[in-house]
Amino acid sequence: TPAPGDDEDWPIYINKSRVHIIGVESGSGLYSSTYIRPPTDTDAAAFLFGNVDNCELSNVSLSQGVPGSDHAVIEFLGVGIAGQPDVVSGHGHHVICDCGIAWEGWGQDGILLPQWGQDYCNLEILRCFFAESISRDGIRLNGTSTKFIIRDCIFGGVAQIGINMISTGRIGAILNNKFMTTDLDGAAITVHGAAGVIDGNSAGHDKTAGGGYG
Structure with missing residues (x-):
């Protein structure tokens, strides 16, 4: 249901629900809007378990999460994601699998996780x-x-930059990714204070002057 006064900005509003959205086509062009908004209250019972399967979505935003908890669970499976803003979220466990991600504008990331000040993702x-x-x-x-x-x-x-970890205190793995860095300005992977494994990745040749890859 839309949030009060929020109908146009958040066509899909989810609160305290288990949800599974399949085969959705929504919006056309850069300024179309399809937002899937997790609950914003701090009620521990406000869980969000979501799946978005085989959809074409524009302007996908998961910008709220559940403050102070790990109860937001988002899964993107086989989704084409385009437009603005980035795929963004906060607390919780998030799975983004078999997706195509594109942005046709300036100064945006493909996936930005989590928001500033929202940790434990x-x-x-x-x-x-x-x-x-x-x-x-x-x-x-x-x-x-x-x-x-x-x-x-x-x-x-x-x-x-392909994968850019710009804060410290992470642990994880970056495995078997391929970077077709034809116009990359920075590195394929940057790491700042993370612990874990980086293995099996490959970076293509950078054809632009002054660019780099690694």
Whole structure:
């Protein structure tokens, strides 16, 4: 149900629900809106278990989470995600699997997890493709206590950094990803204070002057 006064901004509003959305086509063009909004209250019973399967969604935002808890569970399975803003979320366990992720604008990441100040996020990103149209980082991890696995993904010429971990205190694995860094300005992977395993990744040749890969 839409949030009061929020109908246009949040066409899909989920509160204290288990939800499974299949085969949805929504929006057209850059400014279309399809938001899936987790609950924002602090009630421990406000769980969100969501699946979004085989859908084409624009402007997907998971920007709230459940403050102070790990009870938001989001799964994207076989989803085409385009438009603005990034796929963003906070607390909880999130699975993004077999998805195509694109952004046709300036200064946006493919996946930004979690939001600033929202830690304790468990994240799985598996077998996803990040399109060349992403203008900043393919995946940017902000939180200080994120546990993650990023595996078997393809980064198709993301503009800046493929996987960018810009805060400390993470633990996880980055395995068997391929970086097609035809126009990459930075590294394929950057790590700041994370613990875990990086293995089996490959980076393509950078054809642009002044760019780098690694």
